[in-house]
Amino acid sequence: MAIEYKKNLAVFHDVVSVEEAEALLEWLQTKRTAKVDLTDCVHLHPANLQVLMAAKPAIQAWPTDAGLSAWLESALVAR
Amino acid sequence: MSKTIMIVDDSATMVLSLKSTLEMNGFKVETAGDGVQALTKLKGGVKPDLIITDINMPNMGGLELIKNVRALPGFRFTPILTLTTESQAAKRDEGKKLGATGWLVKPVSGPDLVKVIKQVLPGA
Amino acid sequence: MNPLLEQFLSEARDGLQDIGEKLMQLENAPADAGLMNELFRLVHTLKGNSGLFDFPEMTRVLHAGEDLMDAVRNGQAAYSRKLADRLLDAMDFIGMLCDEIEADGVTGAAHASVSVHLVKGLRQLMARDEVAGIAERHLAAGITDDTSAIPAAETAASLAASLAADLPLATIPEPARLEAYRRASAGEPLHWLLYTPSEQCFYQGDDPFFLARQTPELLWGGIEARTPWPPLADLDAYCCVLDIHLLSAAPRILLEEQYRYVADQMTLTPVSRFALVLPQGDANGGPVYDDFVSDARNLLAAGDLAGLARNAGTMLELSSPDLWIASALRWLRLVLETEPENRVVLDALVDSLSSLNAPDWTAVLAGWVEPRATHPADPPPGHDHRPLTAAPIESIHEDRPRVDESQVSGDDGVRSVLPILTTAEAEALAAILASQREILALTDTPTWLPGRLKAAAAVLSACLRVSGATDARPALERATATALAENTGAALLAWLDGQFSSSTSSDTRAKEEASTAPVAIAADPPQPWPQPEAESEVKFGRRAEDAIAGPKSLKVDQAKIDRLMNLIGEMVVAKNALPYLAGRAETVFGVRELSRDIKGHHAVINRIAEEMQDAIMQVRMMPVSFVFQRFPRLVRDISRKLGKEVNLVLEGEDTEADKNIIEALGDPLMHIVRNSLDHGIESPEIRRAAGKPAAGTLLLRAAQESDRVVIQIRDDGKGIDPETIKRKAYAKGLIDEATLERISDQEAVNLVFAAGFSTAEQVSDLSGRGVGMDVVRTAVEKVNGTVALTSERGRGTHLSLSVPLSMAVTNVMIVVSDGQLFGVPMDSVVETVRVPRAAIRTIKRSLATVLRGRIVPLKSINALLGLAAPPRSNADDELAVLVVRLGDESVGLLVDDFRETLDIILKPMTGVLSGIPAYAGSALMGDGSVLMVLNVREIL
Structure with a gap:
């Protein structure tokens, strides 16, 4: 699985596909204080991104992929 | 993990051509000779990451196949490319409306094919 | 030949055949939309495939054919006989190219003019507006290509556009804007791209984010929600509500190419680099800049740009980077670095430092034309976006292995013994002797060794007879007896060497070993069955119109089936050795039980071998349609040429027989059909005068009758006049006067099968080339078939061919x-x-x-x-x-x-x-x- 759910932390790996968005949304609906670790993520389908944008979990770590990181910051950092 | 691509075309030549290009580029390839065969395979557990289908085929053409694939569980989001010729603009649009992601224009050169696949298949 | 090309050729031939058939069917049902679609699909597929290779003539003609079929399909052109004629001609041309490709791996350049002619003929048939429409489409494509070279002097216009569009350029972080400016001043185009994916786009397999991330020359991109987020409980993860915007330095054409699948969800706005010069930051605080501004004006006036750059650098160091003024200084420094000649822009920037307002570029640049000199690097027209033409696929043309038919040349040893033989005969004899030598020299001892020895002895005996050396026979018989008694070939070999000088034998044997001359018959791998003509591939009814479900048939190489056939032949032979073995077990070794066991096993193996043989026979079966299918076209062409009207009726095309039989039927049937058209069916006028329908009917019917296939060819033409035949036969000396008086009408009619008989009054270029029905009879009898002919004057002729299902x-x-x-x-x-x-x-x-x-x-x-x-x-x-x-x-x-x-x-x-x-x-x-x-x- 591209998203690894720990107690209060979702760790994203590699490419997170569209299919994972439903589970991510369900998980975030129950974890109001959830954190997300994007370190190893190289791409995520925008369905997942939408969920993150709407749920606004704390981003514990941004992707090491600089390009992806820049994009995600534009979407996830409140301006 | 290598991605699986399904090629649906009634022309064995076209299938062979695409298949060899894709396999050379490290993809796994499933093939079907028409829409009916393709659906049978998909229902039988073949789970391609991308489907490339011809439009004009006997038994079941590409457009009908797209409609049917989208109705299958597990294939709501699978990218589908149609194989068209430059004169088939209307078919491309129709394909898009029915749920295709995009199209390829025949003849498809190897580099073009790989380029388009990399464009629609994250992680390919 | 590479497998892809091979596949293409085989498929192309099937396709051409199908196209021909469909065209024939359309002649009878020109309004059949299903047929039309099918025809279009066939041409379309063929054209698509041909594009994989570098056969421009083929693709050109098929392309025209496809356009024409498309026009007909859409009602923009009418189906006509002329159209069918031209399409058939075109397909014949394609077939010829296929043959050439198969033979040489390439098509000759000489066909270019033919293809142009064919294309012209096809295009002519399309309605004018359709042609114009296509031309326009092609033209439009050309224009789009040209726009890739955007004139660099468009800055003013793009400035106006980017300002009018009210782009949120200020949201782009300054470093990205600085970089964009730098690249734009080097001549790269800037575009603001807004991509609003449709809400349902995920269900089309889209990943808009992935697409955006791959935007060529991406400078910056951002994602926003289109609407405020609903409570998490109401969120639909799969309803896309994201807007993606980005700045790219790629030419428009490349961006359009990248977003071609979602062109309707994307807008592109050209961006002037000046619109990016938006100093941002805290407007209050920092050192006093007045001195800097006046110094800067002086330095600019004096042209001391280096001094200005130094001053700006110093000021930047003194200022907090978050200040508005620091941002403006960074821009100034960038412009000084990238386009020091651009005084208008530098002046405006220095002015804005004093006013603490961003320059009003619309006013500043009014009437200003971008100097071309500052754009040394106009982007080359994006060549890499063009569809790449398929690289010609190298076809490695291998020479087919040539069967080495080297025969052992006649050698003096043999000839001296056999002075009465011609050279050719002596050579053949030498070869036969060499083979026998090799057989006899084999050291294995199979159970059939006696048979082998007897066979060799028989051959040698025959050799003696033809060479007239019959007096040597007793010696041979003695040697044979010794060999059989000793159960080795040694005695015969010794005799052979003695009879035909031994020097010859060693010579011959040396040659034998070095060459691939015929090997022993007994140990010989069976010779392949005669290879069929090139076009006769095994087709096991893999027509598209066959039943939808059911197992897919395999297309198998002819040689493989032949090999199976040969192997089962050997198997049958090997199996037949078991009873001999059983006999030996009993008589020689006296083990009755073993003998019985062997016999039991023989029965089992026998049964399996028989079934296997039957199964392989089944594989070799092919439908009569294989030969029938050429007739619609043939009949159409010939009857047209002769000015006759003929309805061809085909029945029982599914009837199957062995491949060799079916193939052997081709020529006789062709001849019979031509005869019917030529001499049987009358012209419409004559038919009408005789009270018959103007159009004649030619029936070809195949049916299976027990273990034979019967093919009937019936026409309703003028029939055969027995009197004419009799006179003719008499005139040609085929019958004598007595016979002439005596023979019945039926016997007379059968005289057409006599060698050298041809009833044609006039030799036409179609059937009569001095070849008569005797050729038909011979060909049919070759496959153990029979021909029967009956005819009724004025009513028609009826031929019946009966051939076995299998001759294997x-x-x-x-x-x-x-x-x-x-x-x-x-x-x-x-x-x-x-x-x-x-x-x-x-x-x-x-x-x-x-x-x-x-x-x-x-x-x-x-x-x-x-x-x-x-x-x-x-x-x-x-x-x-x-x-x-x-x-x-x-x-x-x-x-x-x-x-x-x-x-x-x-x-x-x-x-x-x-x-x-x-x-x-x-x-x-x-x-x-x-x-x-x-x-x-x-x-x-």
Whole structure:
């Protein structure tokens, strides 16, 4: 699985596909204080991104992929 | 993990051509000779990451196949490319409306094919 | 040839065939939309495939054909006979190209003009506006290409556009804007791209984010929600509500290419680099800049740009980077660095430092034209976005392995012994002797060794006979007896070396080893069956219109089936050795039980082998449609040429028979059909005058009748006039006056089968080339078929061909004569009788006897085969007579004795022997010896 759910932390790996968005949304609906670790993520389908944008979990770590990181910051950092 | 691509075309030549290009580029390839065969395979557990289908085929053409694939569980989001010729603009649009992601224009050169696949298949 | 090309050619041929058929069908049903679609699909597929290779002529013609079919399909052009004609011509051309490609791997350049002509012919048939529409489309595509070279002097316009569009350029972080400015000032175009994916786009397999991330020359991109987020509980993860915007330095054409699948969800706005010069930050605080501004103006006026840059650097160091002024200084420094000549821009920036307002570029740049000189690097027209043409696929043209037919040349040793032979005969003899030598030299001891030795001895004996050295026969017989007793070939080998000088033998053997000259027949891998013509591939009904479900058929290479066939043939032979083995176990070693076991196993293996044989036969079956399918086109073309109207009716095309049979039917059928069209069916006027419908009917019907296929060809033409035939036959000397008086009409009609008979008053270029129906008869009889013809004057002609379903297994009766075994095909055997010598009469120096009241002429098989021995009788002085059928006649063959009947796999004669018509072929017997099968018709 591209998203690894720990107690209060979702760790994203590699490419997170569209299919994972439903589970991510369900998980975030129950974890109001959830954190997300994007370190190893190289791409995520925008369905997942939408969920993150709407749920606004704390981003514990941004992707090491600089390009992806820049994009995600534009979407996830409140301006 | 290598991605699986399904090629649906009634022309064995076209299938062979695409298949060899894709396999050379490290993809796994499933093939079907028409829409009916393709659906049978998909229902039988073949789970391609991308489907490339011809439009004009006997038994079941590409457009009908797209409609049917989208109705299958597990294939709501699978990218589908149609194989068209430059004169088939209307078919491309129709394909898009029915749920295709995009199209390829025949003849498809190897580099073009790989380029388009990399464009629609994250992680390919 | 590479497999892809091979696949293409095979598929193209199928396609062409189908196209031809569909066109024929359309002639009868021009309004059939389904047929039209099918036809379009076929042409379309073929064209698509041809594009994979570098065959421009082929693709060009197919492309025109496709456009035409599309136009017809959409009602923009009308289907007509002319259209069908031209399309058929075009497809013939394609077929010819396919042949060329198959032979040479390439198409000749000489076809370019033909293809242009064909294309013109096809395009002419399309309605004018359609042609114009296509031309426009092509033109439009060309124009789009040209726009890739955006004139760099468009800055003012793009500035206006980017300002008017009210782009949120200020949201782009300054470093990205600085970089964009730097690249734009170097001549790269800037575009703001807004991509608003449709809400349902995920269900089309789209990943808009992934697409955006791959935007060429991406400088910056951002994602926003289109609407405020609903409570998490109401969120639909799969309803896309994101907006993506980005700044790219790629030419418009590249961006359009990247977003071609979502062109309707994307807007592009050209961005002037000046619109990016938006100093941002805290407007309050920092050092006093007034001095800097006045110094800067002076330095600019003096042209001391280096000094200005130094000053700006110093000021930046003094200022907090978050200040508005620091941002403005960074811009100033960038402009100084990238376009120091651009005084208008520098002045405006210095002014804004004093006013603390971003420059109003619309005012500043009014009437300003971008100096071309500052754009040394106009982007080359994006060449890499063009669809890449398919690289020609290298076709490696391998020379087909040539069968080395090297024969051992006639050598002096043999010739000196055999002075009466011609050189060619001596060579053949030398080859035969060499083969026998090799057989005899084999050191293995199979159970069939005696058979092998006997076979070799028989061959050697025959060699002696032809060479006239019959006095050496006793020595050979002694050597044979010794060899059989010793169970090795040594004695015979020694005799052979003695008879035909030993120097020859070593010479020959050396040559033998070095070459691929014929090997021992007994150990010989069976010769392949005659290869069919190039176009005759095995097609097991893989037509598209076949049933939807069901197992997919395989297309198998002809050679593989032939190999299977040969292998099963060997299997049958090998299996037949088991009874001999059982016999030996019992008689030689006295182990009865083992003998019984072997027999038991033989029964099992026998059953399996028979089923296997049957299965392989099934594989070789193909439908009659394989030969029928060419007739619609043929009949259409010929009848048109002759000005006749003909309805062709095909029935029973599914009837199957062995591939060889089906193929053998091709030419005779073609000839018969041509005859019918040429001489049978009358012109419309004559038909009307005779009270017949103007259009004649030609029926081809195939049906299976027990183990034979019967093909009927019936026309309703003028029939055959027996009187004309009789006169003609008499004039040609085929019958004498007495016969002329006596023969019945039916017999007269059958005279058309006589050699050298041709009824055509005038030799037409279509059928009569001095070749008559005798050719048809010969061809059909070659595959053990028969032809029957009936005709009714004025009403038509009816031909019936009857051929066996399969010719692979032949049932033969074995007869003995002069100590040798011969096979006679059972289908020509009527009966076997023993006739007392006394009952044989001599009539006009010919032998004859009376069987059941009929006189049966008798011939000695020895005499027919040139054997000197007289027929032998049995103890009761009865002669064995094998009565065979020869057309309507029966002839008795005098043989020495009858043996059992056998199912054999008949191998046609090859090499030197193929020229001997007396034999239909040979077969291997269970004991390893070779059985020669007689061609009864030929020897009589």
